[in-house]
Amino acid sequence: MNKFKDVLKVFFNTILELIYPEKGICFICEEYDAVVDETHICKKCFNELTFVKGNICTICGKPLELGYLPDRCPDCIRLNHYFEKVISPLEYTGFVKKAIYKYKYGKKAYMYKALGPILVQAFKESDINDIDIIVPVPLHKSKIAYRGFNQSELLCRYISKILKIPLDIKNFKRVKKTEVQNKLDKRERIKNVKNAFKVVNNDVFKNKNILLVDDIYTTGATVDECSKTLLKAGANKVYVLTLATVPIRYF
Numbered sequence: 001m002n003k004f005k006d007v008l009k010v011f012f013n014t015i016l017e018l019i020y021p022e023k024g025i026c027f028i029c030e031e032y033d034a035v036v037d038e039t040h041i042c043k044k045c046f047n048e049l050t051f052v053k054g055n056i057c058t059i060c061g062k063p064l065e066l067g068y069l070p071d072r073c074p075d076c077i078r079l080n081h082y083f084e085k086v087i088s089p090l091e092y093t094g095f096v097k098k099a100i101y102k103y104k105y106g107k108k109a110y111m112y113k114a115l116g117p118i119l120v121q122a123f124k125e126s127d128i129n130d131i132d133i134i135v136p137v138p139l140h141k142s143k144i145a146y147r148g149f150n151q152s153e154l155l156c157r158y159i160s161k162i163l164k165i166p167l168d169i170k171n172f173k174r175v176k177k178t179e180v181q182n183k184l185d186k187r188e189r190i191k192n193v194k195n196a197f198k199v200v201n202n203d204v205f206k207n208k209n210i211l212l213v214d215d216i217y218t219t220g221a222t223v224d225e226c227s228k229t230l231l232k233a234g235a236n237k238v239y240v241l242t243l244a245t246v247p248i249r250y251f
Helices: 004-019 043-048 074-078 094-105 109-125 141-147 151-163 186-192 221-232
Strands: 133-136 172-174 197-199 210-215 238-246
Touching: 004 141, 004 172, 043 094, 094 186, 094 210, 094 238, 109 151, 109 238, 133 151, 151 210, 172 221, 210 221, 221 238
Parallel strands: 133 210, 210 238
Antiparallel strands: 172 197
């Protein structure tokens, strides 16, 4: 009974967060500023964000060191991925890391309205123009019950609405309760998510180009396993869009 009450509490708290008063409020620092517009980020917080710039890997989108000559990072040279490429506008360091943590674990569901526009802009500036359907990386039902929402799904809903691209949240499921990836090394991450996902209805993804959305790209183990599952279900191509990427030097 107590567990049921806890789930209800998380659910109703999430609803309250989604209807958080918006006008003039920065969703990151939560300070009032009359000039804050529909992006919901004040100038100070926006300037704190670290955007990926300069030379990047043409596959995973990670920033490459100055003077590095190949157009792929060492990982993408050594390994073949199931996805086509990754677009990540932010570096997962410092202020960005704190903001995403607050969004995911601080019960701040409404922050998708501040982070979503950054993803939309990154997608518009990319060379990807043949997407048929948008899909979030799914969470296991136990994690949704605990957290109250899937952060990637909220971002997907925003992107789908702005870009007018169909969204599917019913036919791609996480069927295996996995360990937290950030505590594992690269090899353990791959093993952890193996066979963790399932397509319910293959026809939904057959011959479609899919935009798979997640919050963070680290080693690519999760989105690679997702892409593999979607391709086996008949998808044509899978592209990945994440809020942030962990710089190569950090793992």
